[in-house]
Amino acid sequence: MQNVLITGTGRPQALGFNLAKRYLEHGDRMFACVRKSTDAFAELLSVYPEALTVLVMDIMDTPSVRAASEAVAAHVDRLDTIINNAVTTAPDYNASVMEANPDNISDSVNVGAAGPLRVIQTFCPLLKKSDMVLSSTFPPKRAASAHAKAEGKTNDSTIPFRRRQRSHYGLQPI
Ligand SMILES: NC(=O)c1ccc[n+]([C@@H]2O[C@H](COP(=O)([O-])OP(=O)(O)OC[C@H]3O[C@@H](n4cnc5c(N)ncnc54)[C@H](OP(=O)(O)O)[C@@H]3O)[C@@H](O)[C@H]2O)c1
Numbered sequence: 001m002q003n004v005l006i007t008g009t010g011r012p013q014a015l016g017f018n019l020a021k022r023y024l025e026h027g028d029r030m031f032a033c034v035r036k037s038t039d040a041f042a043e044l045l046s047v048y049p050e051a052l053t054v055l056v057m058d059i060m061d062t063p064s065v066r067a068a069s070e071a072v073a074a075h076v077d078r079l080d081t082i083i084n085n086a087v088t089t090a091p092d093y094n095a096s097v098m099e100a101n102p103d104n105i106s107d108s109v110n111v112g113a114a115g116p117l118r119v120i121q122t123f124c125p126l127l128k129k130s131d132m133v134l135s136s137t138f139p140p141k142r143a144a145s146a147h148a149k150a151e152g153k154t155n156d157s158t159i160p161f162r163r164r165q166r167s168h169y170g171l172q173p174i
Helices: 015-025 042-047 062-075 106-128 140-151 155-169
Strands: 003-007 029-034 052-056 081-084
Touching (some): 003 015, 015 029, 015 042, 029 062, 052 062
Parallel strands (some): 003 029, 003 081, 029 052
């Protein structure tokens, strides 16, 4: 059983909501985050009253993300998985280069780029308590040598693995 948090789950026809539903069906503990209050989860809350908590969290807003992390910490001592599904598009996303208004893109950049960083930084203490260590949280060098040791390979064979680590995740260890 995992403790899972998903952002952007407010639309029953969309990906986030349905991922939350699948995790609940699988028996996991779900923290489903919505940008604004919604009754979309009414039915699921009646089926999974213990396993489902719906939280309002706007990933553009640091205090809102912090409040959500405090709410999660009041229920569980760790998070095993975070899916940052929340996304938005700029109003001019379909406009040509010369027609698009650059002043209209800041919210989508905030949600798409700063939002995931805000979420990971804020929930990091809960993620770190999980036994399910992701390779992206591993220092690449240690991951490479652990991998090589497991495979009984020489040091040379760890080089492509280290490169893959960086190119796949592009993250520094947390
Ligand atoms: N749909 C596709 O074809 C497709 C293909 C490949 C990948 N993806 C990826 O899959 C994910 C979901 O796609 P989707 O089509 O299901 O998107 P979606 O229907 O637009 O859902 C995105 C959710 O993000 C929420 N959101 C927007 N801004 C937010 C904010 N500031 N704080 C918190 N939540 C916010 C929205 O909330 P509201 O309900 O309040 O607006 C919405 O519920 C995205 O990461 C997308 O890049 C989608």
